[in-house]
Amino acid sequence: MCLAIPTRVVELLPDSQALVDLGGVRKVISLELVDDIAVGDYVIVHVGYALTRLDPDEAAHTLALMTEAGIDVGSACP
Template structure:
């Protein structure tokens, strides 16, 4: 089973090569450096779905919060 989690982008680390775009993403206060190459239009404050260190899509805050609540209820 694969698991992708929502996180909020807290900073961007620009790079001249869009394939190397990275940023800091918060997962409930835990900050990780994540590849943003698949979502080059992302902005600070956006929520992204992250799978194995790569943001694979941008989601709205409501969807991200619903997912986080569901995961908490499952004990994840």
């Protein structure tokens, strides 16, 4: 099962793609569905696509809740 989870953009790539990091796991995703994303932004990612930008405080809160619930965010397939 894949979850839509907050991930941090660490690098912008050509062709509307970005490298994101989630707990040390890095993956290339598509930014085709969102506008004006910058390095350091948090985005909600599902099946390889950023769906929306997320406030950094909300991202931290969501990730903390997922960890508290026992979800290994590094393997939740961003």
